[in-house]
Amino acid sequence: MLPNRMQLNKTVEEQLKRLKSFTGITPNVSARIAFFRSIESGFRYTESEATKLDGSLVLDKITWLGDTQLITEQLLKLTYPKLDGRELQAAWAAHIEDGIASLRNHKNILELVNSI
Template sequence: MLPHKMKISDKAFNALKRLQNNTGLTVNVGARLAFFASIERGYVWSGEEIELKQRELDKYTWLGDYGDLVEMLLKQKYPSLEVKDYYKAWGSHVDDGAFILESKISLSNLLG
């Protein structure tokens, strides 16, 4: 469902780079955490356009072993989306969650 190659927005990339500087977590791991933080927070993508143009990586690098789970959560949250829009929804959740996480100054602060 999600494409083989994926990117995130400039805003998310910059926020996740700050998180990496503070905690040592790489941008792709930060993106996974951001996605799940956004889902947990209850954020809902309203269909607005989002520019996903930073850091092209393959789907497995972005999602790791959680690819099937991410896709299932997106299908559950947005059952009537067209296939091409799931990528935008994922990017929007990463965008939302990145701002939740960027202010974390340590791994213990991130977990607490």
């Protein structure tokens, strides 16, 4: 399963923080929304797309995933049965990067909610 301490790449982390400044939604909650939007869109991670996870926001799995921890891990295992540990974290991070692309430019909470 996913490691206990996880992080994203610096660019995605900055986008999550910027979204928080506009909407008030914390980075961990917006990361959850981005992950599920990416899964729903049909995006699939390939190991050749792996980016360095160099963000400074290193949080534990419970904080990143919250109540969605079980379903997030199960979706990742169903989608990527051959990946484990850090590779699964890279897939999770790639899904957040894909999903945040459609959320990052919203200027307020109402605009964000209407787009979801």
